[in-house]
Amino acid sequence: xxxxxxxxxxxxxxxxxxxxxxxxxxxxxxxxxxxxxxxxxxxxxxxxxxxxxxxxxxxxxxxxxxxxxxxxxxxxxxxxxxxxxxxxxxxxxxxxxxxxxxxxxxxxxxxxxxxxxxxxxxxxxxxxxxxxxxxxxxxxxxxxxxxxxxxxxxxxxxxxxxxxxxxxxxxxxxxxxxxxxxxxxxxxxxxxxxxxxxxxxxxxxxxxxxxxxxxxxxxxxxxxxxxxxxxxxxxxxxxxxxxxxxxxxxxxxxxxxxxxxxxxxxxxxxxxxxxxxxxxxxxxxxxxxxxxxxxxxxxxxxxxxxxxxxxxxxxxxxxxxxxxxxxxxxxxxxxxxxxxxxxxxxxxxxxxxxxxxxxxxxxxxxxxxxxxxxxxxxxxxxxxxxxxxxxxxxxxxxxxxxxxxxxxxxxxxxxxxxxxxxxxxxxxxxxxxxxxxxxxxxxxxxxxxxxxxxxxxxxxxxxxxxxxxxxxxxxxxxxxxxxxxxxxxxxxxxxxxxxxxxxxxxxxxxxxxxxxxxxxxxxxxxxxxxxxxxxxxxxxxxxxxxxxxxxxxxxxxxxxxxxxxxxxxxxxxxxxxxxxxxxxxxxxxxxxxxxxxxxxxxxxxxxxxxxxxxxxxxxxxxxxxxxxxxxxxxxxxxxxxxxxxxxxxxxxxxxxxxxxxxxxxxxxxxxxxxxxxxxxxxxxxxxxxxxxxxxxxxxxxxxxxxxxxxxxxxxxxxxxxxxxxxxxxxxxx
Numbered sequence: 001x002x003x004x005x006x007x008x009x010x011x012x013x014x015x016x017x018x019x020x021x022x023x024x025x026x027x028x029x030x031x032x033x034x035x036x037x038x039x040x041x042x043x044x045x046x047x048x049x050x051x052x053x054x055x056x057x058x059x060x061x062x063x064x065x066x067x068x069x070x071x072x073x074x075x076x077x078x079x080x081x082x083x084x085x086x087x088x089x090x091x092x093x094x095x096x097x098x099x100x101x102x103x104x105x106x107x108x109x110x111x112x113x114x115x116x117x118x119x120x121x122x123x124x125x126x127x128x129x130x131x132x133x134x135x136x137x138x139x140x141x142x143x144x145x146x147x148x149x150x151x152x153x154x155x156x157x158x159x160x161x162x163x164x165x166x167x168x169x170x171x172x173x174x175x176x177x178x179x180x181x182x183x184x185x186x187x188x189x190x191x192x193x194x195x196x197x198x199x200x201x202x203x204x205x206x207x208x209x210x211x212x213x214x215x216x217x218x219x220x221x222x223x224x225x226x227x228x229x230x231x232x233x234x235x236x237x238x239x240x241x242x243x244x245x246x247x248x249x250x251x252x253x254x255x256x257x258x259x260x261x262x263x264x265x266x267x268x269x270x271x272x273x274x275x276x277x278x279x280x281x282x283x284x285x286x287x288x289x290x291x292x293x294x295x296x297x298x299x300x301x302x303x304x305x306x307x308x309x310x311x312x313x314x315x316x317x318x319x320x321x322x323x324x325x326x327x328x329x330x331x332x333x334x335x336x337x338x339x340x341x342x343x344x345x346x347x348x349x350x351x352x353x354x355x356x357x358x359x360x361x362x363x364x365x366x367x368x369x370x371x372x373x374x375x376x377x378x379x380x381x382x383x384x385x386x387x388x389x390x391x392x393x394x395x396x397x398x399x400x401x402x403x404x405x406x407x408x409x410x411x412x413x414x415x416x417x418x419x420x421x422x423x424x425x426x427x428x429x430x431x432x433x434x435x436x437x438x439x440x441x442x443x444x445x446x447x448x449x450x451x452x453x454x455x456x457x458x459x460x461x462x463x464x465x466x467x468x469x470x471x472x473x474x475x476x477x478x479x480x481x482x483x484x485x486x487x488x489x490x491x492x493x494x495x496x497x498x499x500x501x502x503x504x505x506x507x508x509x510x511x512x513x514x515x516x517x518x519x520x521x522x523x524x525x526x527x528x529x530x531x532x533x534x535x536x537x538x539x540x541x542x543x544x545x546x547x548x549x550x551x552x553x554x555x556x557x558x559x560x561x562x563x564x565x566x567x568x569x570x571x572x573x574x575x576x577x578x579x580x581x582x583x584x585x586x587x588x589x590x591x592x593x594x595x596x597x598x599x600x601x602x603x604x605x606x607x608x609x610x611x612x613x614x615x616x617x618x619x620x621x622x623x624x625x626x627x628x629x630x631x632x633x634x635x636x637x638x639x640x641x642x643x644x645x646x647x648x649x650x651x652x653x654x655x656x657x658x659x660x661x662x663x664x665x666x667x668x669x670x671x672x673x674x675x676x677x678x679x680x681x682x683x684x685x686x687x688x689x690x691x692x693x694x695x696x697x698x699x700x701x702x703x704x705x706x707x708x709x710x711x712x713x714x715x716x717x718x719x720x721x722x723x724x725x726x727x728x729x730x731x732x733x
Contacts, residue, residue, distance in 0.1 A: 154185045155185055155186060155189040155270060156612075156617055156618070158180070158185075158186075159270065159271075159273075159274040159612050159618070160274070160612055160613060160615075162174075162271070162274040162275050162612070163274035163275070163277065163278055163610060163612035163613050164613060166274065166275045166276075166277075166278035166279070166338070167278040167610065167613065170278075170279070172338075173336075173337070173338060173339065173340040174275060174338060174339055174340065174341065175339075175340045175341050176341055177271055177272075177339065177341045177344045178229075178341050178343040178344045178347070180267075180271050181229050181264065181267050181268070181271070181344075181347075182226055182229050182230050184222065184226065186267050186270060186271070187222050187225065187226060187263070187267055188222065189270060190263055190264075190266035190267040190269075190270055191213045191218065191222065191263060191266075193266055193270075194210060194213065194262055194263060194266050194374075195210055195213055195214065197374075202256055203256075203258075203259070204237070204239065204240050204256050204257050204258035204259060204261065204262075205237055205238060205239075205240050205258055205357055206237065206258045206259065206260070207690075208258065208259040208260070209259070209690070210259060211666075212259070213259075213263075215663075217663065225260060225263060225264070229264070232343075234260075234264065234347075235350060236257075236261050236264075236347075236350045236351045236354040237257070237258045237260075237261060237354060238354050238355040238356055238357045238362060239255035239256055239257045239258075239261075239354065239355075239356050239357070239370045239372075239373065240255070240256040240257075240356075240357050241253055241254070241255055241256075241356045241357065241358045241370075242254050242256060252371070253324070253371060254371055254372040255356060255370030255371060255372040255373055255376075256372060257370065257372075257373050257374075261351070261354075261373075262373070262374050264347070265351065265373060265374040265375040266374050266375075268344075268347070268348070268375055269374055269375055269378055272339075272378060273289070273378055273612075274612040275338055275339075276338060276378070276381070276382055276385070277289070277610065277611060277612060278610065279338070279385060280381060280385055280388070281385065281388040281389070281392060282607070282608065283299065283388070283415075283416055283417050283418060284381065284384070284385065284388055284418050284419075285299070285417070285418065285419050286377070286380075286381065286418065286419040286420030286421075286422075287377035287378070287380070287381060287420060288381065288611075289611040289612075289618045289619060290608055290609075290611040290618075291608065293419060293470040293471070293533075294536050294603045295603065295605060295608065296417050296418075296419045296469075296470060297469065297470060297472050297474075297489060297536075297537070297603070298536075298602075298603040298604060298605035299417050299605040300417045300424060300426075300469065300474060301474065301487055301489050301605070302604065302605045303415050303417070303426065304415075304426055304463070304474075304476075304487050305486065305487040307484075307485065309428065310428050311415070311426040311427060311428045311463060312427070312428065312462060312463050312464075312476075313426075313427040313428075313429070313430075313431055313434040313460060313461070313462060313463065314424055314425070314426055314427070314460070314461050314462075314463055314467050315424065315425035315426075315427065315434060315437070315438050315441075315458070315459075315460055316424055316457065316458060316459050316460075316461060316467055316468075316469070317422070317423045317424065317425060317438075317441070317453060317457075317458050318421065318422055318423075318453070318454040318457035318458055319421040319445070319451050319452070319453060319454065320451075320452045320453065320454040320455075320457075321452075322380070322384075322420075322421035322451065323368055323369055323370075323371040323376065323380065323421075324367070324368040324371075325367055325368055325450065325451060325452070326367060326368050326369050326379070326380065326383050327367055327449065327450045328349070328352045328353070328366070328367060330383070330449065330450065331352070331369075331379060331382065331383050332345060332348070332349060334382055334383060334385075334386055335348065335382065348375075348379075351373070351375065352365065352369065353365060354370075356370065377420075380420065380421070383449065384418070384420075384421070384449075386448070386449060387444075387445065387449060388416075388418065390444060390448070391414075391416050391441075394414075394440075395413065395414045395415070395416070396413075397415075407428070411429065411433070412427050412428055412429020412430070412433040412434065412437070413427075413428055413429070414426065414427050414437060417469075419469075419470055422469070422470070424467065424469055425437070425438075425441075426463075431460065434460055435460060438453075438458070438460065441453065442458075463475070463476040463487075464476045464477065468492045468494065471491065471492055471494075471495045471533070471534070472489050472490065472491060472492060472495075472534075472537055473489070473490055473491070473492040473493070474487060474488075474489050475487070475488055488538050489537040489538060490537050490538040490539055490541075490542060491534045491537065491539050491542040495534070496542050496545065496546065499530050499546050500546065500549050502526065503523070503526070503527075503546070503549055503550050503553055504549075504553060506519075506522060506523060506526065506553075507519075507523075507553040507554060507556065507557040509560055511557070512557065512560055512561045516558070516561065516577075516587040516588070516590075517587055517588055517590050519554070519557065520554070520585065520587055520590040520591070520592050521590060523550055523554065523592060523593075524590075524592065524593045527546065527547070527550060527593055527595050528593060530546065530595075531543055531546075531595045531598045532598075535598045535599065535600055535601060536600075536601055536602060536603045537600075537602070538600070539600065540596070540600060543595040543596050543598055544595065544596040546595055547593075547594050547595035547596050550592065550595075551584070551585070551592065554585050554592055555570075555573065555574070555585070558573050558577055558585070559573050562576075579591065642680045645680040645681065645682050645685060646668045646680070646685065648682050649668055649682050649685035649686070649687060650666065650668065650687055652682075653687050655687070656687065657687060657688050657689035657692060658686050658687055658688060659688065659689070659692045659703065660689060660692065662689045666687050666688070666689055667687070667688055667689070667690060667693045668685050668686070668687055668688075669685070669686050669687075669688045669693055669696050669707075670684055670685060671684050671685070671686055671707050671710050672684050686707070686710075688703075
């Protein structure tokens with residue numbers, strides 16, 4: 001029998017002549033027929049066509065095991081078929097006259113055997129046909145186009161069907177999800193989202209860049225990856241590990257998978273996220289579509305701002321090295337609660353066990369998920385959702401009468417807000433009860449999820465002392481002019497100090513190489529991002545402080561830029577660049593923005609709907625970080641004429657390398673070294689692939705020798721003739 005069939009024996013209505021499951025028919029596992037009855041001559045041609053063309057329904061909605069109708073039949077090989085009532089009495093949708101639905105027990109299905117043909121009795125089916133999830137129409141009527149325009153509308157429809165099935169049937173386990181990875185529409189949508197992600201530009205161990213997914217080469221790589229997935233020969237490669245600085249001065253390991261691995265992980269995310277999004281709790285906000293740091297802060301504020309809720313103690317929780325200590329077997333067991341497709345689970349297991357490369361050293365991964373991978377945030381949420389469910393049961397969040405009774409008995413109640421591996425727990429009990437609950441959480445995480453609460457970052461704080469969460473400070477205090485207790489939210493002291501240090505570094509003496517316009521544009525870009533993040537709180541004073549610091553630092557930078565010293569010339573610089581009408585610095589058409597003028601907009605938390613059931617396109621969730629890890633100075637360091645000159649040089653050579661003729665990852669190299677203030681002449685530019693561009697920087701390389709020869713002819717005025725005469729491919733330019 002199908003995996004959806006439960007032990008329920010509730011019969012359907014007699015009018016449709018669909019028999020009870022308990023009948024003693026000869027229906028074999030996975031075989032049922034949808035045919036036109038001999039007693040229904042008034043069937044429409046569309047229904048007849050749907051019945052005769054049922055051979056394409058061999059794997060109808062096999063992806064989600066859709067629920068619908070269950071009929072009894074003897075084996076078609078024996079030639080006897082039990083009569084079935086007309087489908088006119090059932091909900092209609094599509095030529096077959098049937099619409100899938102989910103009963104209360106989730107126990108009824110229509111299944112057509114993979115080896116049977118309702119027309120001739122037996123024969124091959126079409127298991128790889130792309131069709132609507134859970135739709136009983138023939139595949140010809142709901143075939144999916146594989147072009148880019150159709151894929152962007154088809155994949156959201158697929159995700160909506162997956163989310164609807166997962167929401168209506170919480171105990172349902174999905175099968176045949178691996179087949180979705182071979183759909184052109186899914187792979188095409190995954191490639192489009194991958195190109196929109198800035199992190200995809202960094203190559204992995206294979207050296208492939210995301211640029212190969214643009215243009216005509218995209219079809220080649222899509223067909224290649226699709227063939228590997230269908231044949232089962234695709235194997236994840238190890239990830240390249242790099243380290244990035246953290247705000248506390250330590251280094252955070254970051255994994256960079258190969259391009260194909262990121263591509264497949266994005267396709268997996270498109271399929272799995274709608275399913276597990278139906279299971280996630282409403283107090284989890286990290287790396288989820290439609291949620292962000294602001295929704296987490298708003299929920300924490302609104303839950304504790306109610307005057308009748310006296311939450312005085314806060315547990316600031318942090319899981320030590322979470323992404324490096326995810327237990328693989330436990331994660332697979334949590335995935336199996338929703339997924340029963342062994343091929344898909346095996347592919348995820350391959351990603352978890354692929355290993356990492358640090359330089360030339362390979363290291364096996366027995367635990368953890370590579371932080372930086374496309375699929376890692378979703379797997380982290382699936383893993384921690386087990387913790388969320390335990391907390392919901394322990395805190396009786398779904399039983400308000402029990403919470404009221406518990407509070408009247410003098411015991412503490414708890415609330416939690418979680419963002420990734422950072423969470424805060426609010427307690428309305430005593431400090432001793434809060435400490436006991438902290439130890440209870442610590443023991444449960446260690447025994448069930450094999451995780452450790454950070455002893456350094458997990459603290460118990462009184463709400464009136466304030467606590468920091470996601471860059472904000474939340475604190476209970478008395479309202480002005482009254483003794484009414486309120487909760488205020490504002491940028492934390494550490495966030496303000498980091499912004500001040502960042503602006504100081506941007507306006508240091510060694511940054512005077514950049515132009516006046518570029519410096520103002522860079523400062524505005526940073527301050528606008530920082531202000532947009534923190535303006536959803538009581539941040540008026542913080543915005544004014546950071547804006548004043550930027551104003552004074554730019555004054556100092558202009559002084560060093562124009563005079564070379566900070567000892568004199570203050571009045572002259574102010575008279576030259578200060579705009580008295582707007583009270584800010586102005587150079588040309590650029591003005592330094594004033595953070596204090598940004599509008600304060602408080603985010604009010606409300607019940608967030610299921611992102612895949614709203615009918616609106618879902619955007620990838622991304623963390624909001626107002627700080628840049630590094631700053632490379634001006635927006636355009638090579639001048640305003642760099643972009644058009646670069647595009648013209650690429651057009652002349654057809655976007656191919658001048659040495660090897662490759663078209664992927666082409667970069668533009670200056671034959672004569674570029675210096676600020678000099679024009680970017682097209683004759684001085686040559687397109688090179690990434691490997692030859694690196695070789696051009698080595699003085700004794702063959703590529704460098706050829707470029708020096710061109711540079712010699714550049715001074716004699718013969719470069720134009722050489723550039724036209726040189727071959728596009730070959731050993732020499």
